[in-house]
Amino acid sequence: MAAMVLWLVTVVVVAVHSASAGVIEAEWEVKYKFWWPDCKEGMVMAINGQFPGPTINAVAGDTLIIHVTNKLSTEGVVIHWHGIRQIGTPWADGAAGVTQCAISPGETFTYNFTVDKAGTHFYHGHYGMQRSAGLYGMLIVRSPKERLRYDGEFNLLLSDWWHQSIHLQELFLSTSPMRWIGEPQSLLINGRGQSNCSQAAYFNKTIGLKQCTFRENDQCAPETLRVEPNRVYRLRIASTTALASLNLAVEGHELEVVEADGNYVAPFKVNDIDIYSGETYSVLLRTHSTPSSKHWISVGVRGRKPNTTQALTMLHYVGASDAERPIRPPPVTPRWDDYNRSKSFTNKIFAAKGYPPPPEKSDDQLILLNTQNLIDDYTKWAINNVSLSVPATPYLGSIRYNITPALHLKSPGKVLIGDYDIMKPPVNPNTTKGSGIYNFPSGIVVDVILQNANVLKGVVSEIHPWHLHGHDFWVLGYGEGKFKPGIDEKTYNLKNPPLRNTVVLYPFGWTALRFVTDNPGVWFFHCHIEPHLHMGMGVVFAEGVDRIGKMDIPDEALGCGLTRKWLMNRGRR
Amino acid sequence: MAAMVLWLVTVVVVAVHSASAGVIEAEWEVKYKFWWPDCKEGMVMAINGQFPGPTINAVAGDTLIIHVTNKLSTEGVVIHWHGIRQIGTPWADGAAGVTQCAISPGETFTYNFTVDKAGTHFYHGHYGMQRSAGLYGMLIVRSPKERLRYDGEFNLLLSDWWHQSIHLQELFLSTSPMRWIGEPQSLLINGRGQSNCSQAAYFNKTIGLKQCTFRENDQCAPETLRVEPNRVYRLRIASTTALASLNLAVEGHELEVVEADGNYVAPFKVNDIDIYSGETYSVLLRTHSTPSSKHWISVGVRGRKPNTTQALTMLHYVGASDAERPIRPPPVTPRWDDYNRSKSFTNKIFAAKGYPPPPEKSDDQLILLNTQNLIDDYTKWAINNVSLSVPATPYLGSIRYNITPALHLKSPGKVLIGDYDIMKPPVNPNTTKGSGIYNFPSGIVVDVILQNANVLKGVVSEIHPWHLHGHDFWVLGYGEGKFKPGIDEKTYNLKNPPLRNTVVLYPFGWTALRFVTDNPGVWFFHCHIEPHLHMGMGVVFAEGVDRIGKMDIPDEALGCGLTRKWLMNRGRR
Known part of the structure; x- marks a missing residue:
């Protein structure tokens, strides 16, 4: 291979x-x-x-x-x-x-x-x-x-879908007591899924869903991937799910992972991949020599107890007839809470050869505690005890024009962890709202340690895929339990850590990443789970503030809040 | 009385x-x-x-x-x-x-x-x-x-309610082929109604609804009007319905109409009132001498074939116990399509004594043909063949700052009626989008004749309550069929026409109104039926444009579209 x-x-x-x-x-x-x-x-x-x-x-x-x-x-x-x-x-x-x-x-x-x-x-x-x-x-x-060699490619954009409107979902999440939106009604591959039938019902009548029949042009009919034998295909896979962590497998075929989040990784072969919201992968798939057969591509939920049927589409070898069905059942999605299996996948990802290693030391370090909290009985997510509330004036604008109230944007603090017991519900669940902003000078090396914790009730900790705008970062490592400053840094992979823009934080664990502040701007850093972000799970990194002050920003980008007022009055100053 | x-x-x-x-x-x-x-x-x-x-x-x-x-x-x-x-x-x-x-x-x-x-x-x-x-x-x-004498007063804000979200309703109306939102699921009195039960089910088991039982603080439990015997109460009634034309009656009580749309009218007594969306009325109600009884206040749909149960609340004489029920059934809403009855009510409304008569002649006349049309198979409403599409830059702002594209805002024409056959579906149903603006100088007298017509299909013409912002106007008269310019003006009531801000246009008929352009500004004039306006049923009257150009308008009102751009660049000019 x-x-x-x-x-x-x-x-x-x-x-x-x-x-x-x-x-x-x-x-x-x-x-x-x-x-x-x-x-x-x-x-x-x-x-x-x-x-x-x-x-x-x-x-x-x-x-x-x-x-x-x-x-x-x-x-x-x-x-x-x-x-x-x-x-x-x-x-x-x-x-x-x-x-x-x-x-x-x-x-x-x-x-x-x-x-x-x-x-x-x-x-x-x-x-x-x-x-x-x-x-x-x-x-x-x-x-x-292109450095990869392949004969054809396919895009697989994965998403999850609810039957309730986003307006209702937003209200669910922001009402008191909070009402959870529940698991998605369906998973979609390139916008296509099935909630009231299964394409694979013929394998198992007990699934409770009838066999799908599609008419031509049905918007939910799957796009099959038509392939030729003995070829190499690149599958470009992206997950834009609101909630679901996913696992993708192609029945009877190995996948060679070659790219993650737009960066090449050292190739490795697996039977299935885990993909979290905000992540992308390219995998290479070599087709068999048999010219006529069909094979399931299955996408299922991991990391949360699933209540959503697998999304399915087909790998269709040219010789197979349209009416033909796969003779083997779809791959079974691995058990949702087998986190060791998930970690085993994550731990296979390293930068491809040729990528320079990260800087050896960092100039600054944040330890960001992820907690579920309450503000006046409204359920929120908070980072270092600040639940993000995005202001009406864009950060980039208030910094660009040095608008005074923006300078009062409060930072949640670089470390809060202290003697916080991450293994139990919070002793004091109350938190506050804030703008969650951190300021960094240009050209420094920043380490961020994401620290997971127990949620408000029960002994539970959830998966959070964190996405950083404006940067790729090195994923230096993952650990179990509470991060030990001064000790756990020694476990970092400084040799060939993968460059990514999204990284998973496992339950009750920590994830360390490093980036260089070489891109003046204001960059969102947040959990990519849509309801979590809606409930405050994010921070903002302002970087090279002095350079932002000289930046040419279109007025159209800043026609709201205090920047609108400022721009309307600048000629009067 | x-x-x-x-x-x-x-x-x-x-x-x-x-x-x-x-x-x-x-x-x-x-x-x-x-x-x-x-x-x-x-x-x-x-x-x-x-x-x-x-x-x-x-x-x-x-x-x-x-x-x-x-x-x-x-x-x-x-x-x-x-x-x-x-x-x-x-x-x-x-x-x-x-x-x-x-x-x-x-x-x-x-x-x-x-x-x-x-x-x-x-x-x-x-x-x-x-x-x-x-x-x-x-x-x-x-x-x-206050010139009216009464002992107490109540507000009755009437509305209609759908179980589908407005976002879905908006999409229904703007999809092709258009899907109608249907009749409301319920009528509300002061925000309270019942869709799955009836308070008056005990009178008639065949109604198909079970008897309501309310718990304390139920948001749908009616607010009863607690009254004393031998007193006079003012009921201030407003209709903010999205669609429904309503009829309100109080069992066993006459209503004396004394105010319409904020203007006193010559008092007249009726057993029930019709009220269209956008209208308000004050009625005086004299209570009986019996100190303990309960009487239904009923609100039902008129003007469209109803599929919504009456809204009910109670007039509760002080001596009656909470558990007691009205002994007579709720008033029956008059037949929905008995337009003669509706017109008979409308024709009772005259200005109270002391209001000066309108100017005898008008300086300008618009005849606005109301039609249902198509634009690329999307169903629209149009006025003189222009379906209103409100631009991204507010009219008031583009006129205030003389922003060139605003000056190209096209007027739909003062008269389109020509040989248009209002009694039949349109021969050419196609129309165009436009900004629907009419310009008037200050201090002139304008007559507007609203002309109804047949809808796209079938032999049907709908009720349209038209509301003018920024003005009260005189309602000069109503007529059947097509307005005959030069002839029908002679039927105008120039002696004591009521001053209103909303007026009904009956099916297949016309309504004439007069106002003076004494209030520089830009004033919306539109059908108050929410779906009709959403589908383009409105025009805009710009009045005293020269004075608008000198007006002090807060920048905050104009922070969008071309005005935002203009305001942001004014200092650079």
Whole structure:
């Protein structure tokens, strides 16, 4: 299988700005549309009438100019380009309240940025819980000189879907006592799933679902992956789930993991992959020599007790007839709470050869305690005892124009852990709201240790996939229990840690990551589980504040809150 | 009964600005909340956690300063002060896209205006279909020298309620083919109704609903009106329905109509009143001498084939026990399509003595044809063949700052009727979108004739209650069929037409109204049926454009679209 991946001697990690860099320009209209993502009608947030949104196919170095027009009735909207570092263009990151004001109904905002390096990415709404409404799509950046060898490729955008509207879900989460939204009604592969039938019911009548029958053009009918024998295919897999941690397997086929979050990893083979919300992977799949057969691709829930049937689609070898069915049942998703199995997968991920190692030492360290808390009987998530409440004035704007109230944005503190017992419900569950901002000078090395803890009730700790905007970071290591400062740092992998933008925090454990503050801007860092973020589970990293003050930020990005007022009055000063 | 109403010799119609005018200041937070308006849980748009919103009790001449903070997740919001003329403060009228930009989540906007004359009014959301989400409340302006004599008063705010969210309703209406939202699931009196039971089931087991039983503090339990015998009560009745035309009756009691839309009318007695969305009435009710009995107050649907049970509450004479029930059944709502009965009620309404008559002649005349149309297979309503599409830049702002694109706002034409056959479906159902703006100089007299027509299919014409912002107008008359210019004007009542801000347009008929352009501003004029407005049934009157150009409008009202851009760049010019 080594021949499958041809590594160039010199791996170029730095940005590729080729002379032939192109421009991809598109006009997008966002509005609600009726759709049948899982064979039941629902409201999706569609882009140009499509769900999922259009796939962007770019080449490293390209400039993307996306004019987003909000055609919603009363809701603002933004688009976040997940995995794109936005070097020099932090205002184009699309995080509402952090890097820009939401685009108001009837208005158009132009995102103009460079996709500096190749990778498998996606984009999605980043305002309220609009990602859960289906506002997402793939963003593929190809390399002008791809180092992987394969014969064809497929995109698999994974998501989860609820039958209740996001507005109702938001109210559920922000009412007192909090009402949990529950497990998703279905899992979707490229926006297609089935909630009231199973394609594999013929294997097991006890599943309680009838066999699916699709009519042509059914929006819930799966897209099968048509392959030829004896070929290598690249599957670009991204998870934009609101909640679910997923496991993907292809019956009868090994997967060779080669890319994670837009960075090459040292190839390794597995029968299935775990993928958390916010993550992307590329895997290479070599087809058998038999020209006519069908095989299940299954996607199931892990990390939470599942109440959602597997999503299924098919690997369809050219010779097989459309009517033919797979002769073996879909792969069984590993037990949801077998965390050791999950960790075993995670621990196989290392940077590909050629990536330089991280800096040996850090200049600053944050230890961020993840807790579930209460504010006046409303359930919240908090980081170092501050539950994030994004202000009406975008951080990037208040810093750019040095607007006084912004300077009072309170930092939650670099360490709170102290003698906090992470193995038990909080002794004092109360917390406070805050802007969760941390300030870093340019050019330093920052370590962040994410520390998990027990939730409010029972002996439970949940999975949190944390995503950092504006950066790739090195994942230095994972540990069980409470992080021991001064000791656990010694276990860090400083040789070949993978570069990622999303990393999982396991129950009752810790995760350490390192990044360099080399990208002036204001970068959201948050749990990628949509309800968790909605309930305050995030912080904000302001970086190179002095440089932000000289940055050219389009006024359109800052037409709200105190920045709007400032911009309207600047001529009067 | 004449003694009931004591008319002062001189009726003061002009604004009352007494030296003792007060200030009513309030901070309002708008957000969704779970509520049980009709004994079934739903999402309401609550103000300070209340549904309906708090009642404002003001005195003519008072200044209202209402700081509205948007605590919604992703939706903008505005509040329209229905019936308040906003003399000198058109920016405070609260019509999104017309007089201001919607208030974005997290932001606060301050409405600051004078309630210049006494009257029964209400306020409500005026963005998307947010009124339908329950964003409304009463606004009572009392006179320092009230001319009516009564012993007590009650507010009855009437509305209709759907179990489907407004977001789904909006999508229903804007999908192709259009899906109608259907009749409301319930009617509410002061936000309280019952959809799954009837308080009067004990009279008629065949109604199919079980007898209601309420627990204390049930949000759907009716507020009874507790009265003493031999007294006179003023019922202030307002309809903020999204759709339903209503009829209200009090079993065993006559109602003397004394006020309509904040203007006194010549008193007349009826057994029930018709009230259309956007209208308000005050009626005087004299209680009997029996100290202990209960009587139904019933509210039912008219003008559309009803599929909604009556809303009921009780008139509770002090001596009656809580457990006691009315011994007579609720009044039966008149047949929905007995339009002659409706017209008979409407034709009883004349201005009270002392109101000066309208100007004898008009300087300008619009004949506005109301049609149901298609734009690319999307169902719309249009006025003179233009379906209103409110632009992203508020009209008031584009006129204030003379922003060029605003000057291209196209007027739909003053007359379109021509040889249009209003009795049949349109020969050419296609229409166009437009900004629907009409420009009037200051100080002229304008006549508007609303002309109804047949809808797209079948032989049907619907009721449309039209509401004008910024003005009271004289209702000069109603007619059947097609308005005959040069002839029908002769039928106008120029002696004592009632002053109103909302007027009904009957099926296949016309309605004529007159107003004076004495209030510089931009005033929405639209069908008050929420789905109809959402589908384009409105126009905009710009009045005294030269004076608007000198007006002091808070920047906060115009922080969107081209006005935001203009305001941000003014210092650079």
